[in-house]
Amino acid sequence: MATLKGPGAPKSYDGSGLRIGIVHARWNSTIIDALLDGAKKALADAGVREENIVIQSVPGSYELPYAVKQMYSASQVQSSSTGVVGAAADLLGSASDLTQFASSSQPKDSLLKTPFDAIIAIGVLIKGETMHFEYIADAVSHGLMRIQLEGNVPVVFGLLTLLNEEQGLQRAGIAGQGKNEGHNHGSDWGSAAVELGAKRKGWV
Ligand code: DLZ
Numbered sequence: 132m133a134t135l136k137g138p139g140a141p142k143s144y145d146g147s148g149l150r151i152g153i154v155h156a157r158w159n160s161t162i163i164d165a166l167l168d169g170a171k172k173a174l175a176d177a178g179v180r181e182e183n184i185v186i187q188s189v190p191g192s193y194e195l196p197y198a199v200k201q202m203y204s205a206s207q208v209q210s211s212s213t214g215v216v217g218a219a220a221d222l223l224g225s226a227s228d229l230t231q232f233a234s235s236s237q238p239k240d241s242l243l244k245t246p247f248d249a250i251i252a253i254g255v256l257i258k259g260e261t262m263h264f265e266y267i268a269d270a271v272s273h274g275l276m277r278i279q280l281e282g283n284v285p286v287v288f289g290l291l292t293l294l295n296e297e298q299g300l301q302r303a304g305i306a307g308q309g310k311n312e313g314h315n316h317g318s319d320w321g322s323a324a325v326e327l328g329a330k331r332k333g334w335v
Contacts, residue, residue: 138319146178151184152199153253154189155187155188156188168315172318192267193267196271248327249327250324251321252271253290255290255293256290272288287327302315302316
C-alpha cells in the first residue's frame with residue numbers, strides 16, 4: 132500500500148565500487164541485530180561487496196559518535212599513508228591510537244584500505260524513567276551530524292529513539308507473533324548509505 136511516509140519510490144544506485152562502514156551499539160541487541168541484518172541486506176542488494184563492508188560494535192549509543200569518527204579517521208590515515216587520498220587533519224588523533232581502534236576485531240587489511248564512502252551508525256535508545264534518554268539522544272544526534280559535516284563523509288542516522296520496546300520491534304520488522312511485522316528501517320539506512328556514497332563521488 133502506498134504511504135506518505137518514507138523516502139519515496141526506491142531508485143537504485145550502484146554500490147559495487149563503494150566501501151561502507153557500520154558502527155552499531157549492543158544495547159537492546161535483539162532489535163539491533165535485526166536492523167543490522169536489514170542494513171547488510173540492502174547493501175548487498177545494491178552490489179556492495181562483502182569485503183567492502185566493515186562492521187564494528189560499541190557498548191551503547193553514547194559511544195557511536197566517537198567510534199564513527201575513529202573508524203573514518205583510521206581509514207583516512209591509511210589512505211593518505213598509501214597515497215590514495217589526502218589527510219583529514221582536523222579529525223585525526225594520533226595515528227597509532229586510530230590504528231589500534233581499527234584493528235580491534237577485524238584484520239587491518241580489511242579495514243584500512245580506502246576511506247569509507249559512507250558510515251551507518253546504528254543504536255536503539257529506549258526511554259526510561261529518568262532524563263538519561265533525552266541527554267543521550269541529543270548528544271548522539273549532534274555528534275553524528277558534526278562528524279559528517281566536519282569530516283566530509285556521509286553518516287547515516289540509524290538511531291532509533293523509542294518510547295517502548297514494541298516500537299523498536301515494529302521498526303526492526305520483527306514485531307508480532309510471527310516476528311515479521313513492521314518495517315525494517317535498517318534496510319532504509321543501507322540504501323541511504325549507498326545513495327549518499329554514490330552521489331558523493333559526483334555531486335554537480
Ligand atoms: C546506560 C544506557 C541506558 C540506560 N540505556 C541505553 C539504551 O537504551 N540504548 C543504548 O544504546 N545505550 C544505553 N545505555 C548505555 C549508554 O549508551 C552508554 O553505553 C553508557 O552510558 C556508557 O557510556
